[in-house]
Amino acid sequence: MFAQQIINAISLGGVYALLALGLAIVFSIVGLINFAHGELMTLSGYALLAALVFGLPFPLAVLVAVSCGALAAVAMERIAFRPMRGASVTSLLLTSFAVSSLLKVVFQNGISARPQAVAMPGWMTGAFSFGDFTIGVGPSISIVVSALALILLETFLRRSVTGTAMRAAAEDFDVVRLMGIPASRIIATAFLLSGLLAGLAAMLWVAQRASVDPLMGFTPVLKAFIAAVVGGLGSLPGAVAGGFLLGIIEVLLQATLPAAIAPYRDAIVLSGVIAVLLLRPQGLIPAVRVQRS
Amino acid sequence: MLSVEGLKIRYGEVEAVRRVDLTVESGEILALVGANGAGKSSTLGAIAGLVRVAAGKVVFEGVDITGLAPEVVARKGVALVPEGRRIFASLTVADNLRLGGAVHQPAAEARLREEEMLELFPILRRYYRAKGGNLSGGEQQMLAIARALMGKPRMILLDEPSLGLAPQLIDTVFDLIAELRRKGMTILLVEQNVALALEIADRAVVLANGEVVLSGTAKELASSDLVRQAYLGA
Ligand SMILES: Nc1ncnc2c1ncn2[C@@H]1O[C@H](COP(=O)(O)OP(=O)(O)OP(=O)(O)O)[C@@H](O)[C@H]1O
Numbered sequence: 435m436f437a438q439q440i441i442n443a444i445s446l447g448g449v450y451a452l453l454a455l456g457l458a459i460v461f462s463i464v465g466l467i468n469f470a471h472g473e474l475m476t477l478s479g480y481a482l483l484a485a486l487v488f489g490l491p492f493p494l495a496v497l498v499a500v501s502c503g504a505l506a507a508v509a510m511e512r513i514a515f516r517p518m519r520g521a522s523v524t525s526l527l528l529t530s531f532a533v534s535s536l537l538k539v540v541f542q543n544g545i546s547a548r549p550q551a552v553a554m555p556g557w558m559t560g561a562f563s564f565g566d567f568t569i570g571v572g573p574s575i576s577i578v579v580s581a582l583a584l585i586l587l588e589t590f591l592r593r594s595v596t597g598t599a600m601r602a603a604a605e606d607f608d609v610v611r612l613m614g615i616p617a618s619r620i621i622a623t624a625f626l627l628s629g630l631l632a633g634l635a636a637m638l639w640v641a642q643r644a645s646v647d648p649l650m651g652f653t654p655v656l657k658a659f660i661a662a663v664v665g666g667l668g669s670l671p672g673a674v675a676g677g678f679l680l681g682i683i684e685v686l687l688q689a690t691l692p693a694a695i696a697p698y699r700d701a702i703v704l705s706g707v708i709a710v711l712l713l714r715p716q717g718l719i720p721a722v723r724v725q726r727s
Numbered sequence: 728m729l730s731v732e733g734l735k736i737r738y739g740e741v742e743a744v745r746r747v748d749l750t751v752e753s754g755e756i757l758a759l760v761g762a763n764g765a766g767k768s769s770t771l772g773a774i775a776g777l778v779r780v781a782a783g784k785v786v787f788e789g790v791d792i793t794g795l796a797p798e799v800v801a802r803k804g805v806a807l808v809p810e811g812r813r814i815f816a817s818l819t820v821a822d823n824l825r826l827g828g829a830v831h832q833p834a835a836e837a838r839l840r841e842e843e844m845l846e847l848f849p850i851l852r853r854y855y856r857a858k859g860g861n862l863s864g865g866e867q868q869m870l871a872i873a874r875a876l877m878g879k880p881r882m883i884l885l886d887e888p889s890l891g892l893a894p895q896l897i898d899t900v901f902d903l904i905a906e907l908r909r910k911g912m913t914i915l916l917v918e919q920n921v922a923l924a925l926e927i928a929d930r931a932v933v934l935a936n937g938e939v940v941l942s943g944t945a946k947e948l949a950s951s952d953l954v955r956q957a958y959l960g961a
């Protein structure tokens with residue numbers, strides 16, 4: 435039982451980490467908290483549903499769904515944010531709110547306000563047993579996928595020129611441009627990565643719940659936002675640490691709180707968040723950013 | 728090679744540069760000097776595309792580059808080493824250099840170029856794997872210059888390379904600038920240390936309150952009364 439809880443905690447933490455990382459990548463480059471990040475996740479969920487309805491084999495459907503998240507993020511930047519280049523952060527925030535609301539309405543009216551069942555393959559809901567332990571296949575896959583995504587992303591950011599340029603741009607974007615590296619390439623890549631991560635998170639989320647609804651992305655992205663702030667807004671290692679921390683605390687509280695106080699779980703978690711921020715206002719692992727007058 | 732005509736720069740209501748005209752000939756060092764706030768950095772920023780031009784023209788190798796994005800100006804062969812160096816502190820020396828040469832040449836050429844830079848700046852080889860932020864001020868200045876040179880620019884804009892350096896290091900940096908010039912690089916040098924700047928430059932332009940107040944050969948300026956009184960403390 436305890437082993438299963440640990441696995442659940444890491445698996446939920448992994449989903450939060452992927453989402454928080456997507457928010458942090460965009461924030462570190464553009465200074466924008468993309469409130470429409472949750473809708474990228476929802477959109478990938480519907481894309482998975484549609485691909486399965488069209489009869490695509492499951493792995494292919496997942497590929498289509500994740501790509502849809504990534505493409506939607508790039509399109510969002512092109513259509514909504516690029517024309518606002520140079521606008522104040524407040525205008526960007528409002529724009530992202532608008533995009534988020536618009537997409538929700540489209541999902542509600544264009545598809546349905548009610549949850550749609552997604553036919554996940556049967557083996558996903560199975561479990562392994564080792565002696566006394568039973569561990570769910572779904573959460574285990576979720577952990578492996580999150581870990582792989584984190585390793586791949588880290589490799590991209592460390593090894594590739596564009597990844598290195600993104601780390602540099604988080605510090606000092608103007609100087610990256612002075613090196614001849616186009617701003618639009620860096621920004622588009624940031625959105626592409628955030629969309630990929632949102633798409634992956636959506637797959638893991640849907641795998642646990644087997645349904646999609648227009649508000650699907652809201653709660654996990656809210657949690658991811660909290661995780662990103664706790665970790666240190668704009669800091670990528672911080673986002674990952676914050677995501678895992680939040681996921682683990684949530685699951686452990688869920689498992690250990692007496693029934694009478696269980697409904698206050700989120701309040702307890704948020705109090706913890708406030709405590710962390712009082713002690714470390716810059717978050718657990720603060721972002722490096724050049725301060726200029 | 729570069730000409731700036733009637734340049735005007737505004738920050739909101741403030742007119743930081745009123746009217747600057749200057750030309751830099753191929754292969755020379757032009758020193759741009761003046762008091763704090765005279766508009767030197769703004770002028771370099773405008774040439775490099777970082778600062779918006781309110782009026783006037785910037786022409787490089789016969790092409791109007793006014794108002795182009797910094798990445799476009801960089802690709803045309805103009806590199807700015809900004810004031811305060813602004814190396815990427817969280818990146819290694821190797822990564823700082825890599826970004827400098829990333830878009831200007833194929834990867835194999837960039838590696839050769841990097842080797843040249845490590846020959847020119849042995850200190851960077853020593854700290855190749857160190858984070859840029861851990862280097863001393865002088866080492867960071869070397870890195871900033873090397874990073875700009877990685878892109879094989881035809882012209883380099885240096886903004887106060889001596890700022891905050893120990894006298895001995897200043898000599899090293901200036902020897903290097905002279906060496907670059909000997910190799911045919913065109914240089915626009917902004918410098919607070921007017922004596923040093925006039926020693927190394929071919930010609931110089933003096934800015935005050937966003938306007939050119941004096942220009943001529945470095946020799947002429949070094950012996951002019953205005954410059955001697957205002958900047959050389961004589
Ligand atoms: N981003 C900015 N916003 C508002 N005002 C600015 C900005 N940058 C520069 N200024 C103002 O423009 C004027 C010229 O500044 P600039 O940095 O070009 O001078 P400078 O000659 O390089 O000075 P220094 O020797 O101190 O580096 C100054 O009065 C400065 O306060």
Ligand SMILES: [Mg+2]
Pocket residue numbers: 767768769810886
């Ligand atoms: Mg200056």
